[in-house]
Amino acid sequence: MRPRPPLALEIAAARGVAALSRRLRVGGGTTIPGKLLAELDRGAIDRLAARLPAGTAVVSATNGKTTTTAMAAEILRPRHRLAHNRAGANLVSGVASALLGAGDADLGLFEVDEGALPELLRRLQPRAVCLGNLFRDQLDRYGELELVAERWRAAVAELPAAARLVYNADDPQLAAVAEARVGSVAFGLDDPSVARPSLQHAADSKYCVHCGTPYLYAAAYVGHLGDYRCPRGDHERPPLEVAARAVSLHGLERAAFRLDTPEGSRPVELRLPGLYNVYNAVAAAALARALGAKLDEIASGLERFSAAFGRFERIDVGGKRILLLLIKNPAGANEAVRTLVDGGAPKVLVVALNDEIADGRDVSWIWDVDFEPLLPSLETLVAGGGRAAELALRFRYGGLDQHAIELEPDLGNALDRGLELTPDGGELVLLPTYTAMLGLQRLLASRGLAKPYWERSA
Amino acid sequence: MTAIRVGHLYPDYLNIYADRGNIAVLTQRAAWRGHELQVSALGMGDAIAPGEHDLYYVGGGQDREQLLVAEDLVAKAEALHEAVDRGAAALAVCGGYQLFGRGYRGFHGEDMPGIGLLPLETVAGDRRMIGDVLIACELESGERRTLAGFENHVGRTHLDPGAEPLGRVLAGFGNDGESGVEGCRAGRVIGTYLHGPLLPRNAWLADWLLAQALAHRVGSDEAPELEPLPDELEGQAHEVSAARARSRGGRFDG
Numbered sequence: 153m154r155p156r157p158p159l160a161l162e163i164a165a166a167r168g169v170a171a172l173s174r175r176l177r178v179g180g181g182t183t184i185p186g187k188l189l190a191e192l193d194r195g196a197i198d199r200l201a202a203r204l205p206a207g208t209a210v211v212s213a214t215n216g217k218t219t220t221t222a223m224a225a226e227i228l229r230p231r232h233r234l235a236h237n238r239a240g241a242n243l244v245s246g247v248a249s250a251l252l253g254a255g256d257a258d259l260g261l262f263e264v265d266e267g268a269l270p271e272l273l274r275r276l277q278p279r280a281v282c283l284g285n286l287f288r289d290q291l292d293r294y295g296e297l298e299l300v301a302e303r304w305r306a307a308v309a310e311l312p313a314a315a316r317l318v319y320n321a322d323d324p325q326l327a328a329v330a331e332a333r334v335g336s337v338a339f340g341l342d343d344p345s346v347a348r349p350s351l352q353h354a355a356d357s358k359y360c361v362h363c364g365t366p367y368l369y370a371a372a373y374v375g376h377l378g379d380y381r382c383p384r385g386d387h388e389r390p391p392l393e394v395a396a397r398a399v400s401l402h403g404l405e406r407a408a409f410r411l412d413t414p415e416g417s418r419p420v421e422l423r424l425p426g427l428y429n430v431y432n433a434v435a436a437a438a439l440a441r442a443l444g445a446k447l448d449e450i451a452s453g454l455e456r457f458s459a460a461f462g463r464f465e466r467i468d469v470g471g472k473r474i475l476l477l478l479i480k481n482p483a484g485a486n487e488a489v490r491t492l493v494d495g496g497a498p499k500v501l502v503v504a505l506n507d508e509i510a511d512g513r514d515v516s517w518i519w520d521v522d523f524e525p526l527l528p529s530l531e532t533l534v535a536g537g538g539r540a541a542e543l544a545l546r547f548r549y550g551g552l553d554q555h556a557i558e559l560e561p562d563l564g565n566a567l568d569r570g571l572e573l574t575p576d577g578g579e580l581v582l583l584p585t586y587t588a589m590l591g592l593q594r595l596l597a598s599r600g601l602a603k604p605y606w607e608r609s610a
Numbered sequence: 611m612t613a614i615r616v617g618h619l620y621p622d623y624l625n626i627y628a629d630r631g632n633i634a635v636l637t638q639r640a641a642w643r644g645h646e647l648q649v650s651a652l653g654m655g656d657a658i659a660p661g662e663h664d665l666y667y668v669g670g671g672q673d674r675e676q677l678l679v680a681e682d683l684v685a686k687a688e689a690l691h692e693a694v695d696r697g698a699a700a701l702a703v704c705g706g707y708q709l710f711g712r713g714y715r716g717f718h719g720e721d722m723p724g725i726g727l728l729p730l731e732t733v734a735g736d737r738r739m740i741g742d743v744l745i746a747c748e749l750e751s752g753e754r755r756t757l758a759g760f761e762n763h764v765g766r767t768h769l770d771p772g773a774e775p776l777g778r779v780l781a782g783f784g785n786d787g788e789s790g791v792e793g794c795r796a797g798r799v800i801g802t803y804l805h806g807p808l809l810p811r812n813a814w815l816a817d818w819l820l821a822q823a824l825a826h827r828v829g830s831d832e833a834p835e836l837e838p839l840p841d842e843l844e845g846q847a848h849e850v851s852a853a854r855a856r857s858r859g860g861r862f863d864g
Contacts, residue, residue, distance in 0.1 A: 519628030550634065
């Protein structure tokens with residue numbers, strides 16, 4: 153066995169690297185120290201986590217983990233000093249970095265990548281775990297959905313008895329993951345008036361987890377999330393302990409709902425749009441409640457919250473506005489489209505498709521997104537990113553006239569062209585994939601229009 | 611105007627890698643030439659009447675979905691064989707490709723039956739073959755074309771001796787990561803691991819399939835010439851995808 157260097161020394165070395173990385177402007181340094189620490193001694197993560205007096209809490213999901221975690225942080229901030237990986241660095245190294253930068257924090261609050269969840273649950277031994285959803289995403293990276301669910305099931309089974317599991321009961325896979333765990337808390341949505349008329353094309357878990365019969369849905373909200381029941385009686389949505397009811401959606405501006413808990417109900421006005429953000433909010437509420445937050449703290453925290461990094465941002469650019477909405481998989485992109493259409497579909501749209509590892513190298517997912525509701529009012533699509541031509545084809549074969557399509561693989565050119573087509577006082581909608589979003593943020597920062605992400609507060 | 615009739619096998623179950631993109635491409639490319647693509651779903655328990663479809667399409671699914679349909683497909687096997695013997699064309703992608711062979715032998719010995727439309731069988735491997743892929747084809751003598759796509763499969767597909775592969779692997783894994791070939795072709799039936807989806811960036815194959823389907827529609831051995839389309843975007847998408855395969859296509863190291 154290799155002798156272990158003293159923890160303090162490792163930490164000092166790793167922190168030094170982070171500072172250097174920022175000084176050299178090679179990036180936010182958000183994962184570099186963690187990578188170094190993970191190289192030196194992965195067990196250091198366990199020991200750093202164990203030092204936090206109020207323990208740790210973990211959020212994982214295919215979609216919404218950054219926003220859910222940031223919402224939970226907003227709720228918990230008045231009662232805790234948080235160590236939080238808010239820049240979205242959610243692999244083992246990112247969590248290690250957040251632990252290194254914990255300072256005098258008492259509670260660790262981490263979003264965790266779906267693939268990294270089993271290892272991090274083992275290392276962090278969290279007090280509370282929030283599981284948000286499982287959608288098809290980056291099959292080239294994670295493998296099939298069932299496989300991820302299987303690994304989650306095994307990891308959850310090994311959690312310490314005292315750990316609280318809160319899970320989205322509207323997702324049949326997660327309900328199955330939580331089934332065996334006593335005391336787990338079901339959250340979800342309950343308002344058929346905001347349901348989809350039918351299951352979307354990209355719905356994933358459509359067949360009973362126990363017998364394979366297609367579920368019947370009393371209401372389908374986002375992808376396969378909803379109020380489902382196996383017609384043979386082998387599985388159905390568990391009763392909701394924490395629920396969002398009486399939901400109202402207000403275009404691109406906001407959403408409201410009533411938060412129902414065993415302790416009572418509160419109306420909540422979110423400063424974010426879209427049904428998917430109602431899901432994020434109810435997930436954050438359930439997690440914060442499991443960590444001891446009171447109903448009033450939860451409601452006011454959610455109402456204070458504005459947006460998590462890059463997920464939904466409005467940026468002023470000389471008399472025009474940019475609205476940035478991250479897209480990364482069919483379920484999330486469908487919600488972005490629905491929110492745009494609800495708010496008045498744009499005439500000009502910039503969609504930027506990259507195919508780096510963080511975006512998914514397999515770009516086939518864009519064909520599972522229902523972009524079609526945007527087409528009737530779309531006058532110009534500016535297709536950007538490394539796979540711009542592929543994206544242009546998606547819209548072309550979806551029925552958009554080829555004269556309405558402009559190809560600008562370079563992100564700067566795509567942004568400039570989009571702004572050029574946007575009238576003064578108007579708003580340009582940008583839908584980038586993850587690395588395209590980082591590229592656009594860098595561009596905007598270099599033009600002095602937005603702060604680099606590592607200099608921002610949450 | 612000719613109505614081209616497509617039987618889409620199990621669209622609810624086998625659709626994981628955006629298979630509807632392939633259908634959209636066939637539909638539009640037929641429409642731009644004045645033909646109508648009539649797509650009907652062939653699901654669990656649905657009977658197949660040979661001669662009623664000019665082209666069959668079957669996509670890929672997760673293991674669980676694939677297992678759910680495998681038995682049902684066996685019940686359709688006889689009708690599908692007859693349809694293909696009478697000249698219907700078919701495209702089978704990924705999981706559907708495996709099911710069109712004689713069967714799939716799982717890692718722990720569990721078997722999945724196939725229908726033997728293509729002379730091949732598939733055995734589970736110990737490593738997933740994931741990545742961009744580029745292959746060279748010559749479906750018609752003298753017409754050399756390339757197909758660019760993405761593969762993601764754990765099954766290793768072995769062609770029978772003498773079977774015709776769809777193409778030669780230029781970059782990526784292909785059928786098994788070893789043989790240097792990808793896919794299988796038997797007359798008008800094509801099987802392949804390439805998704806991405808396959809047809810938008812490989813428009814020539816979409817046209818080849820449409821031509822075969824039209825030949826079946828009019829009862830001809832000879833596939834008709836289709837009016838060419840501009841295909842600039844298709845060409846660019848193909849070039850980018852091919853370049854990705856050349857620079858980062860998968861291979862087993864040593």
